[in-house]
Amino acid sequence: MKTRLTAIFFCFLLFNIVNGQENLQTQLNYANGFFNSKQYYDAVTEYKRLLFFDSTKIYQYGANFKIGESYKAGAKFDDAIKYFSFAELNARNDDEIFETKTEIIRTNILRRTTERALQLCDDLEKDERFNAKVDTINYWRGWAFMLSDNWKSAARSFARINPNHELKLLAERTDKAKVSVTFAKVISYILPGAGAIYSGNFLSGLMSLGWNTLAGYWTINSFIEKRAFDGIVVGELLWLRFYRGAIQNAENFAIEKNLEISNKSLRFLQNEYKGTKL
Amino acid sequence: MILSNTQKSFAAKSNSYFILLIFLIIPLTTNYCQLTTDNNFFSPYNRLKFGNYLYKDKDYLRAAKEFKEYLKVYSNDTVQFKFSNSFFKIGRFTEAADNFKGLFFSSTLSEEARLMFFESNFFQNDFNKFRNLADQDVYLSLKYRKEIERLKFTTYFFDIATLPAENIILEPFPDSVQSQIAKFYIQKKIPLHKNPTTAAILSTLLPGAGKIYTGEVGDGITALVTTALSAYLAYTNFNAGHQFRGWLFAGMTAFFYGGNIYGSAASAQIYNARIRFDFDKEVKFYFEQRNYFLPQIDL
Incomplete structure (x- = not known):
């Protein structure tokens, strides 16, 4: 009889546990439904509910990770990093730790906290547990460089994965297409308007050259006619103004051109690149 | 007393049935009831628990949703207050004011709700409306009359309404800050403008x-x-x-x-x-x- 009673007791105990587990599993499926249909606000609510009622703590990693992903998808990067960090604390193996750490890196890249992303990449690379995952680390390091407009370093990072890596070639192409801001300024010091022409703004460059020639002529002409004060004032008010303007223009045009080139590459990454994105 | 074997057997059987009955009843009273309350994450009780957790975590919008679902089933002044306050915390002052209004009468939190109602109206930045509300006795709080009056006079510094006399504005403010308020009053009344x-x-x-x-x-x-x-x-x-x-x-x-x-x-x-x-x-x-x-x- 005792045995029978004990058996009945354990049956009920088991029923309770299984029943509780089933409820948590149902809740997880419910939250996943929202997540999969991209209803991230509701997904966060339901994952939080799951975490709140999960006394067994078995869903801590998965639910926190999904909350992080939901916040990331909603561009709430600070919250995303907070929940990825919670997930990391509850990770059960090295793979899960690596997954959360890379998500934190990716979110930092999106948040434009590049320095932090690069620091995390370095930390991850130094960690012996992840020696086999150096390619993944270099991949995200490359992305961090690309999004901070450092295409040369990005090309170097991708080259470590594969010398013919698609993104390495893209980064190299972008870097080569960019113009030198310093060079544009220097040639404008020598010949006003040359920097603008170098940056592709021919009309503006020629006009700048014209204004400088005219103002220069007036200044020199005033000195030749022994009207030194006129010469100084015209030189200061007109010639120097146009000369300085030409240098400033050269700098602005070069920056603008570089931005255009970078944006073209970023648009490619956003719309046409088929590999893993941020 | 000496029991016969039949009696012993009967007593043992009775004990066994009793224990069995307990095991059957316990799950019925705990497990199955919990299924409809504790294990159902969407029961009013659990919604309230979860809502309180979210509220403490400052996730007010989600907390408000949980409180709303709870209030559909049960009436509770504290929950109603928290529900209204959730809107206040996320800057949805119109909804906050409307919900605080629901606690004005026959509620233990009536006075606090009235104050929060005025605060919600104040932060809507429609100061003319605020002053009109503050003049209506039906909305006023006995406990927080002074605070509401202070808010009313504060509004004059934030819009272009004609300022009342200096002594009227200064009266509800503590003595320690009156000189500063008087300075603001002068600056508002006679601004140092250039023509x-x-x-x-x-x-x-x-x-x-x-x-x-x-x-x-x-x-x-x-x-x-x-x-x-x-x-x-x-x-x-x-x-x-x-x-x-x-x-x-x-x-x-x-x-x-x-x-x-x-x-x-x-x-x-x-x-x-x-x-x-x-x-x-x-x-x-x-x-x-x-x-x-x-x-x-x-x-």
């Missing part, structure tokens, strides 16, 4: 003088020097027979002169706007730092 017409006339008489009048001394001197220099250049070029250059500099002189008159009037307007902006900023900062002299109410 744009005066600035324009001054610049007509002497280029740059209008700018100096509005406090832009550097700009004023630059305007004077630039106008004088271009006029001088026009004069010398005409004298030297350079007609084109003479007209060019004459045009520049006219442009600088006219521009400076217009610029001086604009500068006076900018000066006035800055005075208003600085005053608004200073007043807002002062009251915000002191939480508008309001008590912190949270449950």
